[in-house]
Amino acid sequence: MSENEENNHKNFIEEIVEQDLAQGKNEGVIQTRFPPEPNGYLHIGHAKSICLNFGLALEYGGKTNLRFDDTNPVTEDVEYVESIKNDIRWLGFDWEDREFYASDYFEKLYEYAVQLVKDGKAYVDDSPLEEIRRMRGVPTEPGEESPYRDRSVEENLDLLERMREGEFPEGARVLRAKIDMASPNMQLRDPVMYRILHKEHHRTGDAWCIYPTYDWAHGQSDAIEGITHSICTLEFEVHRPLYDWFLDQIGTFDASVLQPRPRQIEFARLNLSYTVMSKRKLLELVEGDFVSGWDDPRLPTILGMRRRGYTASGIRNFAERVGVAKRDNVIDLSFLEYCIREDLNKTAPRVMGVLDPVKLIITNYPEGQREDLSIENNPEDPASGSRSVPFSRELYIEQDDFMEDPPKKYFRLGPGGEVRLKGAYIITCTDFKKDPDTGKITEIYATYDPHTKSGEDTSGKKVKGTIHWVSLPHALPVEVRLYDRLFTDPDPAGHKDQDFKRFLNPESLNVIEKAYVEPSLKQAKPLENFQFMRKGYYCLDPDSTEDRLIFNQTVTLRDTWAKIQQK
RNA sequence: UGUCCGGUUGUGUAAAGGUAGCACAGGAGAUUUUGGUUCUCUUAGUCAGGGUUCGAAUCCUUGCCGGACAACCA
Secondary structure, eight states, X not given: OOOOSSOOOOOHHHHHHHHHHHTTXXXXXXXXXXXXXXXXXXXXXXXXXXXXXXXXXXXXXXXXXXXXXXOOTTTOOHHHHHHHHHHHHHXXXXXXXXEEEGGGGHHHHXXXXXXXXXXXXXXXXXXXXXXXXXXXXXXXXXXXXXXXXXXXXXXXXXXXXXXXXXXXXXXXXXXXXOOOTTOSSGGGSSOEEEEEOOOOBTTTBTSOSEEEOHHHHHHHHHHHHTOSEEEEEGGGGGGHHHHHHHHHHHHTTOGGGGTTOOEEEEEOOOOBTTSOOOHHHHHXXXXXXXXXXXXXXXXXXXXXXXXXXXXXXXXXXXXXXXXXXXXXXXXXXXXXXXXXXXXXXXXXXXXXXXXXXXXXXXXXXXXXXXXXXXXXXXTTOGXXXXXXXXXXXXXXXXGGGBOSSOOTTOOSBOTXXXXXXXXXXXXXXXXXXXXXXXXXXXXXXXXXXXXXXXXXXXXXXXXXXXXXXXXXXXXXXXXXXXXXXXXXXXXXGGOTTSOGGGGBOTTSEEEEEXXXXXXXXXXXXXXXXXXXXXXXXXXXXXXXXXXXXXXXXXXXOOOHHHHHHHO
């Protein structure tokens, strides 16, 4: 899937991997993992991480595990597990039989914790939450040690066991690593390893009432699975010393965690302009009914992009091309759209659809006559063949494609003007009707030149413009949903004083109740991609029924005419 | 006033002491039975100061700016 010749610069993670491989680390093996927490739906940022992790393994002959980071039963649910798996599969990646859960390792983790306690490197703290918080201090000042910090090993062991047995209420005690309350790195100020949570876990049921924290579970899970490169986002950078500390301590009594020894590498998360990416904000949009659901085509969720008609290969390509680095970034939405168009241009069959119809009557074309014209499916892909499109005396064309009083650079229809009907004939406009009240054009009249039929044109005529059309008696009425960016501001979440929802774009969804498309679309399958010629890419919405087809606009075509008009 | 990370055209991302390149976006043109695609050409950049060096985006230093860290979230 990935890139070829000119793209030989490596990102910094590839460089690290190559160095490790060259130095013979981990016996030349690379193993990565994608570690989602099953508490929400995946979005384009996750897609980048998925592509990075799976892509790296593919590139260097390694494997990638799927590991659910299910250490917090309060927020997690199986519902998310299934959805996440579907999304990864849809993106085109395969974890084979390596579907793991941090909860698979709860027992092992507990054993490790017990040993740490025995080694005097962890202790049970009875302090209430607020007290622990207070004693942790602030980044600029050292914290203070807990009065329970120097309990005997025996007492710690006993307490830890009773925590596990469920003797204590939630919040009563925690197990903490004994590191350094004065560390300038807050993560090292005796971080919590276990908290008491009397909650049912979606996999382990009621087997546990103490649950490991992220820091305690993650690195050890990596080690247990033999992960060599544990890739995460920048905010975990300050956790790395802790990640390494746990491994070092456990390594003193279980050398297996050190071979291979997992290494944490952080990269900058993906940000996209004109949208929001945080789980919390996405949830707010869904629950507040600002969008129709997690699969709303305006959302940057994988579910949403898929329904929008974005392709997996387009997204993969995007993820690869945005690069990997450590500096904060905001990717132009237009770059994503470019990647999607690029893919669709090569693969999407062309069809004709009129979104804003006006009737065109070819006065010299026999009434009741029908011609079946053969039109190529995709000029970019000769192998895609052609299809039959009915033509007749009465057609629909786009309102936009006629102007009563056209400017000089206008290549479409005007009174007395000529234009080619795509795949059909050259016509000359002879007359038109206008609604006197609204000024709207209601009917256009034209004559056609029978010698100008596409493919067998003997007229020698040349016209500047070609427009699309749909035969009126054969047209299929459909609903079309046009989408625009969800927010009007490039960084809706970037205003400290204002709620991001303030920047919601009221025009982000525009429903056309009745557009007309060529009859071949009757056969369209849900989510199938098409190019509506001269308009954009569309896919069939899964909500469509036999007698009501709905098309989602994936992305418009580049429109240089619109740009010219703006000037 | 702490620690860590970062700062290259508008946006991304390369250049590992030796010509600042590529992509998107912007602009100009050619081709075109999609004002699409494709193809040319083009505008625009090393945060600032000092130092090392024949030579600095790169190394050192000072400063400035941005981000992360103070959940029993991940």
